[in-house]
Amino acid sequence: MTNKTKGVEFPTPVSLKKTLLLALPMMLFTFMMLSAGKMPTDTNKIISLAVTFIFVNTIFFLMLYREKTDKYRAILFISYAVCFVISFISNLIEIRGSMAISQENLLLCKTPFCHIVIPMTIIPLALSKTIIFPGTMIGSFASIASMLIIWIGASLALGRGFCGWVCFFGGLDDGFSRIFRKPMIKHINPKWHYLPFAVLLVTALTSAMLLTPTYCEWLCPYKTVTEYVEVTSIKILIQTIIFVALFLGLVIILPMLTKKRTQCGLFCPFGAFQSFTNKINPFEIRINQVTCVKCKQCIRICPVFSITEETLNTGKTRFTCIKCGKCVDACPKGAICFHVKGTPLTGNADTFRLLFLYPAFLFLVTMAGSNIQDAIIRIIRLITTGSMF
Amino acid sequence: MGRFKSILGYTSAVLTFFIVLATFLGLNYFSAKLVSVTGIKVSPRFTGGEVVKIVDHKTYTTLIHRPVFDGIIGERKDGFIQIIWERRDGWPQVIEEKIDYNGDNVEDFFIHIETKTGKAMLTAYNPSVTGIEQTYVIKTGYAARILLKR
Numbered sequence: 001m002t003n004k005t006k007g008v009e010f011p012t013p014v015s016l017k018k019t020l021l022l023a024l025p026m027m028l029f030t031f032m033m034l035s036a037g038k039m040p041t042d043t044n045k046i047i048s049l050a051v052t053f054i055f056v057n058t059i060f061f062l063m064l065y066r067e068k069t070d071k072y073r074a075i076l077f078i079s080y081a082v083c084f085v086i087s088f089i090s091n092l093i094e095i096r097g098s099m100a101i102s103q104e105n106l107l108l109c110k111t112p113f114c115h116i117v118i119p120m121t122i123i124p125l126a127l128s129k130t131i132i133f134p135g136t137m138i139g140s141f142a143s144i145a146s147m148l149i150i151w152i153g154a155s156l157a158l159g160r161g162f163c164g165w166v167c168f169f170g171g172l173d174d175g176f177s178r179i180f181r182k183p184m185i186k187h188i189n190p191k192w193h194y195l196p197f198a199v200l201l202v203t204a205l206t207s208a209m210l211l212t213p214t215y216c217e218w219l220c221p222y223k224t225v226t227e228y229v230e231v232t233s234i235k236i237l238i239q240t241i242i243f244v245a246l247f248l249g250l251v252i253i254l255p256m257l258t259k260k261r262t263q264c265g266l267f268c269p270f271g272a273f274q275s276f277t278n279k280i281n282p283f284e285i286r287i288n289q290v291t292c293v294k295c296k297q298c299i300r301i302c303p304v305f306s307i308t309e310e311t312l313n314t315g316k317t318r319f320t321c322i323k324c325g326k327c328v329d330a331c332p333k334g335a336i337c338f339h340v341k342g343t344p345l346t347g348n349a350d351t352f353r354l355l356f357l358y359p360a361f362l363f364l365v366t367m368a369g370s371n372i373q374d375a376i377i378r379i380i381r382l383i384t385t386g387s388m389f
Numbered sequence: 390m391g392r393f394k395s396i397l398g399y400t401s402a403v404l405t406f407f408i409v410l411a412t413f414l415g416l417n418y419f420s421a422k423l424v425s426v427t428g429i430k431v432s433p434r435f436t437g438g439e440v441v442k443i444v445d446h447k448t449y450t451t452l453i454h455r456p457v458f459d460g461i462i463g464e465r466k467d468g469f470i471q472i473i474w475e476r477r478d479g480w481p482q483v484i485e486e487k488i489d490y491n492g493d494n495v496e497d498f499f500i501h502i503e504t505k506t507g508k509a510m511l512t513a514y515n516p517s518v519t520g521i522e523q524t525y526v527i528k529t530g531y532a533a534r535i536l537l538k539r
Contacts, residue, residue, distance in 0.1 A: 107471075130429065
């Protein structure tokens with residue numbers, strides 16, 4: 001349903017009562033996830049829990065009330081990434097005294113595991129039942145087993161929606177891609193869309209050959225804002241220069257110039273790998289061929305190059321779609337919608353969207369919640385005591 | 390058929406919400422199960438492999454790991470052995486130790502570590518011992534990885 005004012009179409013808000021009713025279950029679940037089942041006693045923790053709870057539920061309420069997905073998802077997703085960086089770096093400095101991973105931590109396998117390593121561990125894992133990463137299997141912060149479980153859960157529930165709703169790094173290039181109103185680089189050769197698959201192939205094979213996660217060692221730009229190996233040799237110095245350069249290029253500059261998530265859409269091997277999980281996931285984005293007027297707005301705004309002229313003609317997206325909902329929000333004719341595979345395309349688009357939003361939003365809140373709460377506590381500490389630690 | 394697919398679609402869509410709940414509420418349980426059922430572990434290339442011998446000195450203990458040649462299929466030509474020296478009641482000025490890593494009662498190399506600087510020197514008796522990969526200063530003492538060749 002839409003209203004028209006001065007030639008601009010915008011969705012009519014759904015009724016307040018219906019929205020509250022739909023938001024109520026999410027309020028209960030988010031409270032359960034954010035509080036981890038118990039009320040904190042510390043004042044700072046109570047404040048951060050309350051602020052996070054109100055913040056995330058306002059976002060969800062607006063998502064339902066205004067019927068916009070990406071607009072509000074992006075606010076939470078970007079906040080999540082920023083808070084993750086604040087929380088992670090503060091924790092590292094608190095525990096280790098530095099962002100750098102010492103040689104001792106590497107030797108004693110005390111490195112937190114990250115989902116981006118998963119594609120590189122698959123071949124050795126299948127053949128030798130071992131993980132090629134200097135982490136802990138179980139019982140520590142970001143242990144390998146817990147990250148694998150989160151990845152399996154997210155893949156089953158959201159497919160590559162992981163990149164739009166779960167990844168703690170994705171919000172960084174998403175954020176930078178929204179800084180300017182118009183892109184300065186409008187055309188990117190479609191051949192580049194295959195680069196993440198090449199990076200995936202090369203890093204998976206070299207990792208299996210060298211028995212070390214080569215992407216993490218040489219290419220991961222996000223080490224700039226998390227942790228990196230302390231520079232003790234020329235080799236590590238070169239690796240450091242590479243990842244800082246990639247961070248500046250792929251996460252800051254190119255997203256600003258292209259208004260695309262260039263790291264996620266043009267480089268990330270995990271994103272390429274995660275695309276295959278879209279095949280086993282019940283949700284997809286569909287384009288109604290009858291109402292679509294081929295204005296190509298969706299092609300222009302898709303952050304990960306998942307809609308092309310070819311896919312537009314088939315009514316589907318590429319299998320790299322991250323289900324962020326940006327195209328759904330932007331389509332002037334309302335021709336794009338979330339869809340549940342196997343069901344008729346003529347089904348209720350609102351129902352499809354809700355069926356996707358509940359698991360996706362709850363996943364996002366659960367992952368983001370602890371980071372946002374921790375970041376708020378640290379900011380309160382900084383204001384009241386002058387130190388984040 | 391269409392109706393069946395539709396029911397299946399809606400059911401799997403609803404199930405995803407419960408998958409999310411189960412993922413987080415059962416995270417510790419599923420993590421432990423994943424490790425115990427599959428038997429996956431961190432590669433010995435990173436952990437250094439199991440400790441196979443402990444030598445007790447007066448003021449410190451030497452932990453000798455098994456030689457690691459593990460590849461993804463079979464063994465590799467190049468490997469290493471990890472040795473850790475753990476402090477108990479202070480250090481001697483110099484740690485000097487002859488190590489028999491393959492248990493044939495013949496010493497394979499001699500290592501000399503200056504405890505003040507962490508500087509290490511290796512003398513190989515066995516041609517399979519090719520050098521020191523790296524020495525590490527750790528909270529509990531020192532560690533070294535000695536390169537080996539088959």
